[in-house]
Amino acid sequence: MYWTLGISAIAFVIGWQINGWRLQTKIASLEKEYAQNVAAAHEHTRKIETELTNKIQKLERKKNGEIANVNARLHVALSELSERTSRSTTSTSPTDCKGTTGSELSREDAEFLTREAARADRLRSALDICYQQYEEIKNGKQ
Numbered sequence: 001m002y003w004t005l006g007i008s009a010i011a012f013v014i015g016w017q018i019n020g021w022r023l024q025t026k027i028a029s030l031e032k033e034y035a036q037n038v039a040a041a042h043e044h045t046r047k048i049e050t051e052l053t054n055k056i057q058k059l060e061r062k063k064n065g066e067i068a069n070v071n072a073r074l075h076v077a078l079s080e081l082s083e084r085t086s087r088s089t090t091s092t093s094p095t096d097c098k099g100t101t102g103s104e105l106s107r108e109d110a111e112f113l114t115r116e117a118a119r120a121d122r123l124r125s126a127l128d129i130c131y132q133q134y135e136e137i138k139n140g141k142q
Contacts, residue, residue: 052140056133063129067122074118081110 087106105113 048140052137055136055140059129059132059136063125066125066129070118070121070125074114077114077118078111081107081114084110 084105084107087108
């Protein structure tokens with residue numbers, strides 16, 4: 001009877017040990033699979049990041065080109081405005097205005113409005129690029 005209990009206890013301990021080894025093997029296998037999945041996810045994420053960065057840099061170059069174009073047009077317009085007459089020291093009444101085209105504006109007033117139009121064009125260009133960047137990022141996540 002003691003022999004039976006001893007053999008049963010030894011069998012139990014051996015079974016417990018074997019089960020532990022199998023469990024450790026399974027855990028090691030799962031850890032390896034997890035590490036491979038994490039590495040693949042990192043690689044995929046880096047690929048998406050690189051693609052998005054390249055697209056955004058391209059959009060930034062496009063924006064910079066548009067802003068340079070606006071600045072060039074502003075420079076030309078300001079040089080043309082130098083031929084206009086300066087604002088007179090006497091104020092003119094609204095009835096003296098010949099039309100509403102802006103051709104009668106003084107040099108200073110026309111220059112102000114031209115600069116404001118250029119500023120608005122630069123902001124519009126930057127906003128358009130911002131929207132395009134947002135769409136690229138939103139579509140790139142998929």
